[in-house]
Amino acid sequence: FSLLTSLENIxxxxxxEMVGNLPSTIGDLTAMTSFLLAENSIKGTIPTxxxxxxxxxxxxxxxxxxEGTIPAEVGALTKVTDLFxxxxxxxxxxxxxxxxxxxLQTFNLFDNMLTGSIPDVFSRYSxxxxxxxxxxxxxxxxxxxxxxxxxxxxxxxxxNLLTGSIPVEFNRLEELLYLRLENNRMSGxxxxxxxxxxxxxxxxxxxxxxxSGRLPTEIANMVSIEDLRLNNNAFSGPIPTQLSGxxxxxxxxxxxxxxxxxxxxxxxxxPLQVLRLQNNTFRGTIPTxIGLLDGLSYLxxxxxxxxxxxxxxxxxxxxxxxxxxxxxxxxxxLPTEILQLTNL
Numbered sequence: 001f002s003l004l005t006s007l008e009n010i011x012x013x014x015x016x017e018m019v020g021n022l023p024s025t026i027g028d029l030t031a032m033t034s035f036l037l038a039e040n041s042i043k044g045t046i047p048t049x050x051x052x053x054x055x056x057x058x059x060x061x062x063x064x065x066x067e068g069t070i071p072a073e074v075g076a077l078t079k080v081t082d083l084f085x086x087x088x089x090x091x092x093x094x095x096x097x098x099x100x101x102x103x104l105q106t107f108n109l110f111d112n113m114l115t116g117s118i119p120d121v122f123s124r125y126s127x128x129x130x131x132x133x134x135x136x137x138x139x140x141x142x143x144x145x146x147x148x149x150x151x152x153x154x155x156x157x158x159x160n161l162l163t164g165s166i167p168v169e170f171n172r173l174e175e176l177l178y179l180r181l182e183n184n185r186m187s188g189x190x191x192x193x194x195x196x197x198x199x200x201x202x203x204x205x206x207x208x209x210x211x212s213g214r215l216p217t218e219i220a221n222m223v224s225i226e227d228l229r230l231n232n233n234a235f236s237g238p239i240p241t242q243l244s245g246x247x248x249x250x251x252x253x254x255x256x257x258x259x260x261x262x263x264x265x266x267x268x269x270x271p272l273q274v275l276r277l278q279n280n281t282f283r284g285t286i287p288t289x290i291g292l293l294d295g296l297s298y299l300x301x302x303x304x305x306x307x308x309x310x311x312x313x314x315x316x317x318x319x320x321x322x323x324x325x326x327x328x329x330x331x332x333x334l335p336t337e338i339l340q341l342t343n344l
Contacts (some may be wrong), residue, residue: 006031013038013060021045022066027052036060038084043067046085051076060084062108070114072097082106086132090114099124110134110156118157122146134180135159142181144169156180158205164188171197182207182229189213195221205229207253215240222246229253231276239264246270255279255300263301265289278302278324285309286330291316297343303327315340 008031012018018040027049029035035056042064051073053059059080066088074083075097083101086108093116094109101107102124110132117140122128128149138160146155147169155173158180165188166181173179174197187210195218198204202224212234220242222228228246231253238261239254247270255276262284263277272293282304291313293299297320306328314323315337323344 008032008055009034011036013040013063015040017041019043022047022050022061024049026050029053030055032056034058037064039063041065045069046071046074048073050074053077054079056080058082058084061088063087066090068092070095070098070109074098075100077101079103081127084108085112087111092116094119096121102126104128106130108132109136112136114138117141118143118146120145123148125149128152130154132156133160137161139163141165142167146170147172149173151175154178158182158184160184162186166191166194168193170194173197174200176201178203180205182209184209187211190215190219192216192218195219198222200224202248203227206233208232210234212236217242219243220245223248225249227251230257232256234258236260238262239267241266243267244269250274250295252276263287263306268292272296273319274298276300278304278327280304282306286311286314288313290314293317294319296320298322300324301328306330308332310335310338312337314338317341318343320344 007029013036021044024047026047032053033055038060045068046066048071054076056077057079062084069092070090072095078100080101081103082105090112094114096119099121104125105127114136118138120143122145129151134156141164144167147167150172152173153175154177162184171193177200182205199221201222207229214237217240219240225246226248236258239259241264244266249270250272251274252272253276256279259280263282265287268287268289273295278300285308286306288311290311296317302324309332310330312335320341321343
């Protein structure tokens with residue numbers, strides 16, 4: 001790169017046969033504003049000389065075979081708005097020097113082997129919109145300063161080793177569309193104050209953790225929700241009737257909790273494609289309104305305390321591919337209408 005000091009843009013990606021290391025002469029690209037060398041087979045470490053590319057606005061090295069740590073010198077790229085280092089083999093802690101990247105809008109480090117905690121430096125950032133550090137080995141708690149970014153739309157930290165609760169500051173994230181925290185070790189309750197401002201949220205996943213308590217009635221404020229996954233936690237109490245107002249909800253995972261009460265027939269008015277309520281303590285009968293879920297492909301009500309007959313209306317679910325009802329106290333004959341479910 002030593003002969004390309006005036007070059008402003010490199011865009012080379014999708015060449016799996018492109019191998020080799022990033023040379024230290026990368027630091028000679030002092031006029032570079034956009035450096036995209038992605039979806040190749042680049043190996044080795046990120047040279048510390050990358051910190052000399054101070055005009056860089058976009059740095060993209062995703063989907064290569066880079067290893068080693070993220071150099072602290074990346075923190076010198078103070079004009080960077082988009083940093084893409086995902087899908088490599090990077091290790092070590094995230095350097096605190098990255099707090100200097102105050103113009104960051106997109107910060108994607110997912111699918112690496114990064115360790116340590118999330119640095120509490122985000123109060124310095126002013127424009128963060130997308131933050132994706134999923135599928136690493138990140139420990140500790142989520143810093144409260146992440147909740148200061150009212151323009152944040154996409155936050156994905158799933159498949160890490162995070163502990164603690166959701167910061168109360170997240171009630172400020174009114175523009176949030178995607179919040180995915182599943183497959184960590186987090187706990188605590190869903191606070192009503194969060195839900196008051198999450199009316200834009202499309203996707204909320206907290207699965208496979210240690211959250212507990214009742215779902216607050218303020219959940220009704222999540223009017224845009226399409227995918228709600230709270231399975232494999234310790235939530236309790238009845239399902240709030242307010243869920244019946246989620247007119248965009250297609251996937252509902254409440255399985256493997258301690259929910260009680262009956263299955264609300266009003267849930268059957270939703271455009272559900274997947275309904276998982278298994279391994280709770282639901283009682284009563286399966287609502288005859290089940291037949292209204294004409295787009296349902298997956299239904300699991302197993303391992304509850306449901307009684308009575310299987311309603312004949314189940315035969316109206318023409319798209320159904322999976323039907324699981326074992327571990328209940330159902331009785332009576334199997335309705336002949338079930339033969340109409342040709343996709344099972």
